[in-house]
Amino acid sequence: MADVNRGDRPLSPHLQVYRPQLTSMSSILTRITGNALLVGTLLIVWWLLAAASGEAYFNFVDAIVTSWFGKMVLLGSIWALWYHSLAGLRHLYWDTGRGLDIPTAEKLGWACIIGSVVLTALTVIVL
Numbered sequence: 001m002a003d004v005n006r007g008d009r010p011l012s013p014h015l016q017v018y019r020p021q022l023t024s025m026s027s028i029l030t031r032i033t034g035n036a037l038l039v040g041t042l043l044i045v046w047w048l049l050a051a052a053s054g055e056a057y058f059n060f061v062d063a064i065v066t067s068w069f070g071k072m073v074l075l076g077s078i079w080a081l082w083y084h085s086l087a088g089l090r091h092l093y094w095d096t097g098r099g100l101d102i103p104t105a106e107k108l109g110w111a112c113i114i115g116s117v118v119l120t121a122l123t124v125i126v127l
Helices: 022-053 055-065 069-094 100-127
Strands: none
Touching: 022 055, 022 069, 022 100, 055 069, 069 100
16 A cells, blocks of 8 residues: 655645636636525515515515615625526527637626626616
């Protein structure tokens, strides 16, 4: 058996030399927004269930949903929904075998970020 000396080697040397790239960060952000959408969905479902439960409980939940915190959660959910949707379209485009070169992939990443902010602003203005 080989004599393995694990005490002298760093655990993750790639973390010391790795520079985050837009494509990897946008992929991580897609996963985060997908999971974060659950929070906004649960808030809306809670609000709807409170509306069906009675006036007193609805007033309590409505005060939370319409507070600054509730509005920030819903605004973040709108942005997350737009970002996650645009990133899904980007992945569908990649599934066709196009846009896989680094310059195009970075442009698509920026398009998802900028597009989601613009679409969120338009959604807030319209609603």
